[in-house]
Amino acid sequence: MWGKFVALTEDNQGVIAKLTPDIQIDGSFSNKGLLEALHKINADNFYVDEDEVNRFLNCAKEGKSEAFVGITIAQVRDASVKVVVSEQNMLASMVVTGAYRGKPLNGPQIVQALANAGVTKGINKLALKKVLAVSRQLKPGENYTQAVAVGKNPVNGRDAKFVPLVKDVTKQVLAPRKDAESTDKVDLLNLGETITVGENDPLMKRIPATKGTPGISVLGESVAPIAGKNSPLKAGKGSYIASDNPDVLLASISGMPIIKANSVDVEDALYLPNVGVATGHVKFKGNVIIAGNIESDMIVRATGSVTVGGFIESADVQAQGDIDVGKGIIGHTVSEGEEYSCIVKSGGNIRANYAQYSKLQAGQNIELAVHSLNNELRCGLHLFVHDTAERQGTLSGGKAQVGGKIICVNLGVEGDTATYIHGFARFQQYKDRQAKLKEVYRTAQEGTMQIIRKELEFKKKPKSERAEEEELLLERQKQQANQKLEKAKQARDELNIEFEQALADNGIEIKGKVYTHVTVQFGNEKVTTRRVHGPTTFTFNQYEIKCSSLLDEGAVEESI
DSSP states (O other), X not given: OGGGTEEEOTTSSEEEEOOOTTOOOOTTOOSTTHHHHHHHTTOTTSEEOHHHHHHHHHHHHHTOHHHHHOEEEEEOBOOEEEEEEETTTTEXXXXXXXXXXXXXXXXXXXXXXXXXXXOOSSBOHHHHHHHHHHHTTOOTTOXXXXXXXXXXXXXXXXXXXXXXXXXXXXXXXXXXXXXXXXXXOEETTOOOSOOOBOTTOXXXXXXXXXOEEOEEOTXXXXXXXXXXXXXXXXXXXXXXXXXXXXXXXXXXXXXXXXXXXXXXXXXXXXXXXXXXXXXXXXXXXXXXXXXXXXXXXXXXXXXXXXXXXXXXXXXXXXXXSOEEESSEEEOOOOOTTOOOSOEEXXXXXXXXXXXXXXXXXXXXXXXXXXXEESOEEEESSOEEEOOTTSSOOEEESXXXXXXXXXXXXXXXXXXXXXXXXXXXXXXXXXXXXXXXXHHHHHHHHXXXXXXXXXXXXXXXXXXXXXXXXXXXXXXXXXXXXXXXHHXXXXXHHHHHHHHHHHHHHOOEEEEEEXXXXXXXXXXXXXXXXXXXXXXXXXXXXXXXXXXXXXXXXXXXXXXX
16 A cells, blocks of 8 residues: 555655545554555665654544645665764774665764764774775665774873892792702702891882873873872881882891891891701791701701701601791601601691691691691691692591691592591681671660660650750760661671681682592581592582582582
8 A cells, every 4th residue: 555655756865655535544554565665666775764654654544634745754864973982981983874875974974973972082094994985885774883993091000019139038948959060960958058138238129109101081081090009118127228218128137038028027047957966956036947857856946937958757846937848748657646756837837848647737828749648737728739730739648627728639548548628627716706796796786775765765754854964975875886886787797708708718629539538527517428539629608518520511519
């Protein structure tokens, strides 16, 4: 039916739909067949104005005069373009709509579109040429988006940087040198010259933070950078800040430099080739560096760190700082309930190549590169048993109680030797703290309710009997109670968030194999492996231990 109504305008730039008196329109008349009618008059690639089509339909059904006069329902349209500014005014894109038998875009149109959008900076001329070319190729009504201007991002400032002016003794002392007589041999006792500094020697310099460089948006607006954090250089033990340069740290005494994040301590250090019968027991206020071994039955105590180039063999070594061992920690085999012959305790970290038949206790991490064999391990934070490439590292036999997470390559051993590990041992501490904060919050709630009840009793009195001093006192008590309640709630909520994060982070990850007779404990829950597993993780959700296999396609929970 549409073929009877539509016709091209005299200039062939539009299509008019016009109703004639000799045609009757019923209520079923719709836009069905319109496209075929436009095709017949060679106007199928005109822009069809749906609103005008609907207006014609309504007017035709109601017999209104507009339908008999004629309504333009389709027309030729030139290609159009609009500019969209996004990403916080740092990107401008042109959205081109293909022409409906009209003209493609031209240069002045593009320039005007940019001007209308206020885009003045970062304009890419090649992108504009592409927009012009594409506008000639688009089908009628087809859209194409092209980025045409990009702002310049600000360069954020750099944080203050602290550059040591002396070598790091903890890295140097455990780096054996090649034998001078043979380039093929390494002398494990030749650990290089001892690193020391003299009085007034420079130790560290600070490179101050920078403010950064502003950027500019496509609209020409300045974009402020984030200034770097300007942390101070701090004087440490045995060091001071130079009077003529606040960014340089100098040594106030002679000794061994201990590099920290933004400071350097200078400490007296004791240097020994070995600790044995010839030296006797060692008790020193400071750091102890032993080029060779600590022999059987010897005792070493240090208020600083202890660094051993060789072995610790059935000795008692304790330090408030870190204990670094170049080779291994070795004790004798012991029977059930018998004391270990080798005890190593650190207030910081314990690092060694391996440990066996020993008792190790660290306030922070225990890190063993090759293996842990039948040891009793306790650490406040994490236990790592693997080399840097994570290709070797076996945790087998003995017991390990670890405050945080455990990562090793292999867990357990073939045969009947049992291995016991207690992961995230801080779990109960968290639960106790949660219970304590919950009780504090409950007490604060009760305190708040008591004040509210007092306030209600006060308001029951006639206004003439209400003392102003009592009203002010109640208001002050109410504010204090509310502050106490909010503080208790915040502490409770923050601990809950911290606890949930700790549960998620402090699992057990085995990158190689888990053998039989391995008992894993979290909280009061325990599981024991009855078969060999591949790469596996053990996690805990407060209620149960989950054992998941690490496959290429992701973690898959499996039975133990």
